[in-house]
Amino acid sequence: MTEPVSTSRCDSPLLQAFIENRLALVKIAARITGCRSRAEDVVQDAFFRLQSAPNITSSFKAQLSYLFQIVRNLAIDHYRKQVLEQKYSGTEEEGLNVVINGASPETSHINFSTLEHIADALTELPSRTRYAFEMYRLHDVQQKDIAKELGVSPTLVNFMIRDALVHCHKVSGSSPEACVRR
Incomplete structure (x- = not known):
């Protein structure tokens, strides 16, 4: 079981910047994914990645740029995955109407x-x-x-x-x- 993360104070300045700018990060991700719920998932993934990231001792502006770049890249990856899934998925009704090619003995023989x-x-x-x-x-x-x-x-x-x-x-x-x- 994982420990709950306190949002009141973070040891890492990067995580603190993440928490303070969470809404802006969600907005960026939502613009790319097209869905606020998916954007929340992207931001959560970014948070988990940042927890294992090394401490970055750079300016606040550089840390913010790093955060936005991580969220942007994850959102793009998530969007690409979503597009690929939509390309190969269909409704349940479509699945029921699929004709199985090669099911006949003649086709198998050929x-x-x-x-x-x-x-x-x-x-x-x-x-x-x-x-x-x-x-x-x-x-x-x-x-x-x-x-x-x-x-x-x-x-x-x-x-x-x-x-x-x-x-x-x-x-x-x-x-x-x-x-x-x-």
Whole structure:
């Protein structure tokens, strides 16, 4: 359990400045987040960060600038997170109406067959090209690391991966732009 923090007197001048300017900090955060409740959360997060921060022995103006910058950065982070969550979330009704693609036996068979064709296509490639493609696409190894391991340039690794991708698309009958990694 944590100790309650007394707002009447703080040992740290930075925390004291924080408490004295709390309303202004909330207003700054509210302008960025668009919601006073979320702004209160941001300011509370800033307070917890300041409790573990080292003592800053600088001018009062520098301390205020530091406080406002912390709150501003946290508010921006909070806003970005909020935007990302809204992008990928929906209402409960939308969730109930989602059609599950691939639920039919026919679709599952087609997908499995396509994967078998791609696996066969990979065996047709030179071993070095297949290795580069598998390490990059399946194991998320960076191209520069693959290049070091194979003793080739990163540009050549890039071309090997591209060639393998094009070959797989020819076999599967899809366009290469459909599966380009973002």
